Amino acid sequence: MNADRSGAPALRATGVVKRYGDRTAVDGLDLELETGTILALLGPNGAGKTTTVEMCEGFLAPDAGRVEVLGLDPVTDNDALRRRIGVMLQGGGAYPGARAEEMLRLCAAYSADPIDPAWLLDAMGLTDCARTSFRRLSGGQQQRLSLACAIVGRPDLVFLDEPTAGLDAHARIMVWELIDRLRDDGVSVLLTTHLMDEAEELADQVVIIDNGRVVASGTPKDLTRRGAENELRFSAPRGLDMAMLGLALPEEYRCCETTPGAYLVRGPVTPQILATVTAWCAQIDVLATDLRVETRSLSDVFLDLTGRALRS
Numbered sequence: 066m067n068a069d070r071s072g073a074p075a076l077r078a079t080g081v082v083k084r085y086g087d088r089t090a091v092d093g094l095d096l097e098l099e100t101g102t103i104l105a106l107l108g109p110n111g112a113g114k115t116t117t118v119e120m121c122e123g124f125l126a127p128d129a130g131r132v133e134v135l136g137l138d139p140v141t142d143n144d145a146l147r148r149r150i151g152v153m154l155q156g157g158g159a160y161p162g163a164r165a166e167e168m169l170r171l172c173a174a175y176s177a178d179p180i181d182p183a184w185l186l187d188a189m190g191l192t193d194c195a196r197t198s199f200r201r202l203s204g205g206q207q208q209r210l211s212l213a214c215a216i217v218g219r220p221d222l223v224f225l226d227e228p229t230a231g232l233d234a235h236a237r238i239m240v241w242e243l244i245d246r247l248r249d250d251g252v253s254v255l256l257t258t259h260l261m262d263e264a265e266e267l268a269d270q271v272v273i274i275d276n277g278r279v280v281a282s283g284t285p286k287d288l289t290r291r292g293a294e295n296e297l298r299f300s301a302p303r304g305l306d307m308a309m310l311g312l313a314l315p316e317e318y319r320c321c322e323t324t325p326g327a328y329l330v331r332g333p334v335t336p337q338i339l340a341t342v343t344a345w346c347a348q349i350d351v352l353a354t355d356l357r358v359e360t361r362s363l364s365d366v367f368l369d370l371t372g373r374a375l376r377s
C-alpha cells in the first residue's frame with residue numbers, strides 16, 4: 066500500500082461547515098489525520114460524525130471550509146480519490162443480492178493491485194459463506210464482508226464506520242488485529258465508533274465532537290490524563306491523621322478517610338505522589354494495603370464533555 070510518507074497529513078479538514086436547512090450539522094470543524102495513523106471520531110448521536118465523514122469521502126460538499134484527502138479535493142477530484150480510499154459499504158452497497166465472494170471480487174475489480182479475494186475471505190473467516198448472498202449473511206458476517214470490501218483494493222486511507230458493531234468478542238478482536246495490521250502497512254484509518262474501548266485500544270488520536278464542533282482531541286492517554294481527578298485509594302488502620310498527610314502533599318490534593326480504615330487521596334496521581342503517600346505511611350509505621358490508582362476512562366471523559374451517554 067503506497068501511503069504518502071512525505072509528512073503531509075492523509076486528511077485535513079479546516080473550518081468545515083455543513084447545514085441542512087437551518088440546522089448546522091457541522092459547525093467550523095478542524096480535523097487532521099496523520100498518514101499511517103488511526104484517528105477515532107467519537108460523538109453522541111447527531112453530533113455530526115456521519116456528515117463529517119461523508120464530506121471527507123466526497124459524498125457531500127461542505128458549505129464552507131476546506132477538506133483535503135490524500136492531497137485531493139474529495140468532491141472535485143472524486144474519481145482520483147475513489148481509487149485510493151476504502152469505504153465500508155452499508156447494507157451491501159450496490160450489490161446486496163450478490164454472493165459474498167462475488168461482491169468482494171467486484172470491489173477488487175476497481176483496483177489495479179487488489180488483495181487476493183480468496184485469501185481475504187479466509188482471513189475474515191468468511192470462506193464457509195463465500196456463496197451466500199449478502200442479504201442472507203448474519204449481521205456479523207455482513208460487517209466483516211463490508212470491511213473486506215473496504216480494504217481489498219489496498220487503499221491508502223480507509224473510512225471505517227463502526228467496524229465492529231454487532232460483532233461477538235472473538236470477531237471483534239479479529240477485526241481489531243486487522244485494523245492494527247493496516248496501520249502497520251502505512252494505511253491511514255478514520256474510524257467512527259460508539260465503543261470507547263475500541264477507540265482506546267486502536268486509536269493514535271481521538272477527536273470528540275458534539276453539536277458539529279470538536280470538544281476535545283488528543284491521544285487516548287492525553288484525554289484520560291488531562292484535567293483528570295484521579296484517585297488513590299488505600300486501606301490502613303482506622304483513624305490516621307489525614308491533616309498530616311495533607312501537609313506532606315501539594316496544596317491542591319485532598320485526602321480523607323472515607324469509611325473507617327479506607328483512605329482516599331484525590332488529585333492527579335503521579336509516581337511522586339504515590340511515593341509521598343507510601344513514604345508518609347512508612348514514617349508513621351503503618352502498612353498501607355489495597356493500594357490502587359483509579360484513573361478515568363475515555364468513557365468518563367466523553368460523558369463529562371458531552372453530558373450524554375454514548376447511545377442517547
Ligand SMILES: Nc1ncnc2c1ncn2[C@@H]1O[C@H](COP(=O)(O)OP(=O)(O)OP(=O)(O)O)[C@@H](O)[C@H]1O
Nearest residue numbers: 085088089090108109110111112113114115116117
Ligand atoms: N440529510 C439530512 N437532512 C437533514 N438533517 C440531517 C441530515 N443528515 C443529518 N442531519 C442532521 O444533522 C445532524 C448531524 O447528523 P449526523 O448523522 O452527521 O450525526 P452522527 O454523529 O453521525 O449521528 P449518529 O451517531 O446518530 O449516526 C443531526 O442533527 C441530524 O439530524
